[in-house]
Amino acid sequence: MESGSNRHIGDLLKERNIELVGADPVTRQGFTQVPNFILTKADISVGAKLAYAMLLKYAWGDDACFPGQATLATDMGSGERSVRRYLDELEKVKLLEVVQRGLGKTNLYRLFLTVQKPGSRGRR
Template structure:
């Protein structure tokens, strides 16, 4: 096995607190998914990791990713248009529930491209 090019020096309290990961099909989607929509998706994944769904307030998402609620709504709308998330409204005063869709067409398209690349190397 080859030597890793990214390594951690030692166990860190920052890393021990956990971290969010993005599936390769999201990071390799290029311009099909905007960079901030990718970060928003990663943040939703971080919240949903245990149960497969999450319900952070848009205010909380904005604070987490360093933007405002209007921008968060724009990124969420992009993810919805790409069918990467489904938003279930819970009613007035309640947070929306975000359901993550790992079978979105854009993700399947990127997966096929990655598989072709692997076959060509093969």
């Protein structure tokens, strides 16, 4: 059996037969947990934090995500130029790696869920 840390919350909820009481159309769409170190990170903007949360939202179901920047912009209520700036911020602080998948395809986004130790050379 897999350890609990390697399993998705949706699988755990199904397994435990948890009933959501009082759920409405808004809450039935689910929730996204964002690590606290992201929420309190002083060297990135609020927009970059929201972009990180949106990428987490997309990735939780599949362990990967590749939304287009237009999709991100629409879902965030932002412009595509702002989205690019937020993604650049996340790359600079090594919370995100953007992998280009080819002409006409959306990028693959790799989110890092751990804090890099000072002096470490990288995560790759």
